[in-house]
Amino acid sequence: MTRLLYDLCGIDEDLRFSPYCWRVKYALAHKGLDYQTQPWHFTDKDAIAFSGQGKVPVLVDGDETVTDSYEIFRYLDRVYPDRPLLGGQPAEARARFFKFYAERNLAPAVIKTVMMDLYNAVAPQDRAYFRETREKAFGRTLEEVHAPSRGLSQLDLALEPLRARFGEADFVDGDEPAGADYLLFGTFMWARCVSAADLVSNADPVHGWVERMLDLYDGLGRKAQRSIDSVGAAEPESP
Template identity: 70%
Template sequence: MSRKMYDLCGRDERLRFSPYCWRVKYALAHKGLDCEFIPWKFTDKQAIAFSDQTRVPVLVDGDESVVDSYEIFRYLDHAYPEKPLLGDATAEARARFFKFYAERSLAPGILRTILMDVFNAVHPDDREYFRTSREKMFGRTLEEMHSPSQGLSMLDRALEPMRGRLDEAPFLEGETAGAADYLVIGVFLWARVTSAADLVSNADPVYAWLNRMLDLHGGLGRNATRIVDIEGAFAD
């Protein structure tokens, strides 16, 4: 197989938790494209130096290497035009809204809720890097940033537009899932893989959407290894 993607792993190689990598996995499944997912750690910078990038996902497709999850969506539509992800300019504008909605509205509340769980999931070789880089970014310690009660309140407010859409249709894209759904599901899988926290109640339309997304493409999300599946993961 010539297609491969460098995919962030945690304390166990089966633990794959990057929200951006999850976006691409759903996009590849949507296209029906096989891919080898290569485990990568935060400190494995040399492994992806060929891409002039220090973060994943990095997709290698034959002689092509593509970085950034959204740019990978664009590349896949160009290289494999069947089953488009982004579609015309109007559809792409909608997808870009959901990209920013996931990153700027949903992710902050989820982060405050699961941050120390993510730290626990990180590979031991990466923990010093993760702590140092994130604390510099946040301007405070991980422990100070971690606030599940505040995070869940933030997330609850941020989910209101999504609830409105899901009252109208089973997916953000409508009757079938598409780019908008894939761009959003990544942050929920980030939480599902690294944490046992319940982000939404089972009466929430977002909960029903999440279960539909987990079952999509042969249970792509539901079958992902979680921190709760790793023996001894909560013993540290």
């Protein structure tokens, strides 16, 4: 049976922007595993009700259904042990640090930078849901969250540990990429897919890592659809 990944889509079905789904796509490519994607919308909860929850990614692998990007990493390492993503227990514990670092340090800075670009990349039928749920979570309007200057300044500080790392190696995990790289890079793919904003300058060591990540696996990230290329991108919906 073909593996199936339920993958968040936006203003057209080829625009896939979930950072968590991007983590999984890179993990599957790392393992050399074939899969197909099923485009999914925020409001299409019934389509993944079988998974027992309402978020993507959802990976269906034969009789197995796995949710949550990190749990999918663990599943892939257990079932397909060649080319580990996380490694043994000490390595996995370190990888969890990068999971939290991406979600609690990088993502908040990125969301300030691209919030309204993200809103306009969301499928029209999902925008009311997106606005309601995100404004409830942030306790303010999307327009108030959107603060690119503050976001970029916050991101600049958050990236300092990575700059030091890329002075030593090409990837977070060393000479070759693995789980930590994919856990972090999902956030960069999220921003790249929904926005034309430059998160880092060309002279930044992090930029070199981003370029290397984009070229991996026959240009998996570089070939991805972006909202600036999507149908309807030139006519964003007004709030």
